[in-house]
């Protein structure tokens with residue numbers, strides 16, 4: 646399944662969207678619209694982030710619709726990972742980080758006292774650039790989250806492990822070897838294991854920070870296919886430096902930019918991916934997408 650972003654000789658953008666969105670069946674559409682529609686939606690209002698006195702992001706407001714793929718793009722250092730970490734409060738772990746503004750998940754303030762960050766991270770899972778399976782078996786990796794949630798029954802855990810590995814398109818390759826140590830898997834398999842581990846707690850959202858940038862083209866394709874399958878049930882926010890990848894897999898794209906090191910980064914624009922890649926409102930978006938900077 647390949648779609649292409651074409652940059653023509655005169656720098657104009659054209660976009661073959663033929664296979665960007667997988668066709669959904671009528672039944673899937675119905676199920677998606679019937680389900681609690683807010684589930685897995687983020688709203689950000691005037692979000693700012695400072696590391697100590699260094700203000701790195703300011704004034705970011707955006708809506709991340711549920712059950713869709715949102716790509717975060719922008720030059721290195723513009724705060725994509727920082728913004729992503731705000732969404733499940735991973736920044737809390739870094740210390741000396743101040744996050745301002747409001748972020749709501751399904752309408753609830755995630756920075757308020759009522760929100761338990763550990764519970765939040767079960768609802769908003771994260772997959773990193775380098776696969777980071779735990780040093781244990783495949784089965785134990787996937788069962789880890791549900792066990793933390795208090796699930797003890799072996800049959801229930803087995804079911805969750807199978808379902809999650811299927812969701813991450815890894816089941817067929819490992820089903821006869823669930824006791825194998827995770828480190829014996831290839832890099833691409835390890836990354837899909839990390840996706841399975843995130844899926845096992847039944848998250849509403851999965852954050853992915855350049856999940857395929859350390860992988861070969863075939864593993865990258867498998868990750869992209871997995872994302873396309875998952876978006877019927879999970880919201881995905883993905884950081885990528887690969888413009889073709891953003892164009893292939895995302896429904897909407899947000900472009901962030903830090904104009905100079907003295908200024909914090911901001912959101913230049915966010916729109917449907919098709920529009921961002923063919924007819925963006927802002928000239929800086931077009932320059933970035935066509936590779937003129939960054």
Ligand SMILES: Nc1ncnc2c1ncn2[C@@H]1O[C@H](COP(=O)(O)OP(=O)(O)OP(=O)(O)O)[C@@H](O)[C@H]1O
Nearest residue numbers: 696699701719720721722723724725726727728739
């Ligand atoms: N833990 C940290 N402590 C202090 N400053 C940080 C920390 N993490 C990131 N920064 C700074 O915040 C800014 C944004 O960094 P961030 O990693 O979010 O950018 P990015 O867009 O993800 O970059 P890349 O594309 O290279 O991954 C940079 O100036 C970076 O130096």
Ligand SMILES: [Mg+2]
Nearest residue numbers: 725726727854
């Ligand atoms: Mg980053």
